[in-house]
Amino acid sequence: MSSTHAHAAFEYVGAELPLFALAINWKAYWRRQIAPYIKGDVLEVGAGLGVNTTLLSDLEYRSWTCLEPDASLLSKIQLPSARHSAVAGAIGDLTAGRKFDSILYIDVLEHIEDDAAELLRARDRLRPGGWMVVLSPAHPFLYTPFDEAIGHYRRYTRQSLRQVAPPAGITEQRMVYLDSAGLLASAGNRLLLSSSMPTRNQILFWDRVLVPVSRILDPMLGWNAGKTVVAIWERAE
Numbered sequence: 001m002s003s004t005h006a007h008a009a010f011e012y013v014g015a016e017l018p019l020f021a022l023a024i025n026w027k028a029y030w031r032r033q034i035a036p037y038i039k040g041d042v043l044e045v046g047a048g049l050g051v052n053t054t055l056l057s058d059l060e061y062r063s064w065t066c067l068e069p070d071a072s073l074l075s076k077i078q079l080p081s082a083r084h085s086a087v088a089g090a091i092g093d094l095t096a097g098r099k100f101d102s103i104l105y106i107d108v109l110e111h112i113e114d115d116a117a118e119l120l121r122a123r124d125r126l127r128p129g130g131w132m133v134v135l136s137p138a139h140p141f142l143y144t145p146f147d148e149a150i151g152h153y154r155r156y157t158r159q160s161l162r163q164v165a166p167p168a169g170i171t172e173q174r175m176v177y178l179d180s181a182g183l184l185a186s187a188g189n190r191l192l193l194s195s196s197m198p199t200r201n202q203i204l205f206w207d208r209v210l211v212p213v214s215r216i217l218d219p220m221l222g223w224n225a226g227k228t229v230v231a232i233w234e235r236a237e
Contacts, residue, residue: 071088
């Protein structure tokens with residue numbers, strides 16, 4: 001059953017969500033990477049417009065909670081089924097004692113100023129054997145006006161993401177980079193992110209040309225290069 005609860009006023013500063021919804025190949029690529037870690041009762045932190053909610057809606061799980069602090073974005077989410085609910089707020093606003101089997105931060109953690117405290121709260125909401133999944137932009141040297149314009153506090157390396165993970169209670173299962181071709185393009189000439197907002201054509205070129213190349217190159221490079229980092233942690237039994 002869907003439900004929406006009131007939350008203190010919050011407005012997301014970015015305007016890129018509809019644009020990046022065009023990145024179909026990219027979304028299919030990272031979906032394959034995180035799908036094995038989605039199960040049971042799922043919490044999607046920062047659900048935005050619900051694009052990723054729909055993308056992942058055919059996976060096996062019991063319930064799905066879309067958590068979004070921006071009431072305007074929340075009102076636009078089209079819940080795929082009765083298993084889905086929409087809640088306004090942050091993870092600390094959820095009912096005390098509510099637990100989940102998977103907690104997702106898909107391009108969200110970089111928007112949260114105190115990321116270490118956020119992951120600590122997420123750990124405490126995980127059931128034993130549950131998964132915490134983070135997908136975020138990688139490498140501080142790629143930070144651009146685009147990152148600043150959409151409210152990114154940072155970009156991560158594998159090392160920096162490990163440093164903000166809770167020191168106890170979870171175990172790292174996977175930490176990889178994705179999109180090596182996109183990394184090379186961005187590092188070489190800031191092809192996609194040289195301005196405060198990429199164009200539609202730039203997004204489509206990246207998604208249709210570079211992402212398919214990355215799907216071949218990334219495993220060949222041992223998942224050691226890419227402009228996105230994916231981290232998976234498991235809550236101790």
